[in-house]
Amino acid sequence: MARANAGDVEGLVALYESDAVLALPDGAVATGTEAIREVYRRLLADRPTFTPVAQRPALCHGDLALTSTRIPGGATTEVARRQPDGTWLWIIDQPNVLGD
Template identity: 40%
Template sequence: MSENSTSTGPETLNDRWCAAFNAGDITRLMTMYEEDAVIVPGPGADPVVGHQAIETALRGFVAMGGTLHFSPRHWLVTGDLALGSAAFVMDGGHDADGVPVGLHGVTAELVRRQTDGSWKYVIDHPFGGAG
């Protein structure tokens, strides 16, 4: 089984994403997105598409240095697609000027099972779920 594989379903993707974020591991985070995935990089921000844009957005997020915590809400699976949602809190982060930044929200996520059995994000909207 590869690093991204899961025998239990897509729900472990959030745990792996959280662990990679907290470790500051951009390379590992990027393995969890399809090449042409879409992510909304911040509250009210326009979506960005593709690995290069996603990596840029994630670098800014990881640079805040906070610790992220996820609480799963639901996963609905049909075939090779799954719709998920998790509540999250990031504490201990700081902006470029050192001002504390705390983020929280509820995600809306669409993931797809890959040919190797792993799950990857197709659409990742960290602030797209209802609270």
């Protein structure tokens, strides 16, 4: 949320692996950091404000983690993978599971 509210496109893109996939509201998928960067550029162009919401505890198995957040009218789900340096990056991001 902090990165989105700051308009930090590069900071948001840094949360993803280079070949990650991000689901879009129209049913399309952005694949790879360049496509994801463009999604965030468009999303943040008008400097919207995002309200922090409670993230559910991550469900981990080995080097994979399922994360989710309840949002007004829906929920998000993401799959992250542990990197060799111990950090986690998203490889799959579904921003609105219950979207139209």
